[in-house]
Amino acid sequence: MSKQTFETTFAGRPLVVEIGQVAKQANGAAVIRYGESTVLSAAVMSKKMSTGDFFPLQVNYEEKCMPQENSLVVSTNVKVVQQLMQH
Template sequence: MSKKTYQRQFGGRTLRVEIGEMAKQARGAALISYGDSQVLSVATAKTESANAGFFPLMVIYQEKLYAAGKIPGG
C-alpha cells in the first residue's frame, strides 16, 4: 500500500493523518498528528468465524510513568 497523507487546519493547528507507511504487518494503521501530539492506531484481523454472534474487541492500554513526567528512582 502506498503512503497517503491528508492535512487540514483545525483549531489553529495542523491535523495530519498518514496511512500506508507504518505497521505494515497489520491490516490497517494510521498515524494521526495534531500539533505536538501523535497517536498510532493499528487494526489487525484474522479470518471471520461463521458462528460468532458478536464482534470480539480487545483494547490494550499502557500508560508509562515517564509519559507523565514521573521517572522511578528520580
C-alpha cells in the same frame, strides 16, 4: 500500499493523518498528529471466521510519553464473526 498524507488545520493547529507506512502487518493503520500529540492506531482481524457473539472486542491501550512529544499508542484487535459478515 504507498504512504499517503492528508493535512488540514483544525482549531488553529495542524492535523496530519498518514497511512500506508507503519504497522504493515496490521490490516489497517494510521498515524495521526494534532499539534504536538501523536497517535498510532492499528486494527487487525483474523482470516478465518469465528463462531459466537460479536463481543468481546479487545482494545489494548498503552500511554507512552516521549521526551519531545506526547505519544499515545492504541491497538485494536477485532474478531469478525459470521453474523457481521452476512450483513
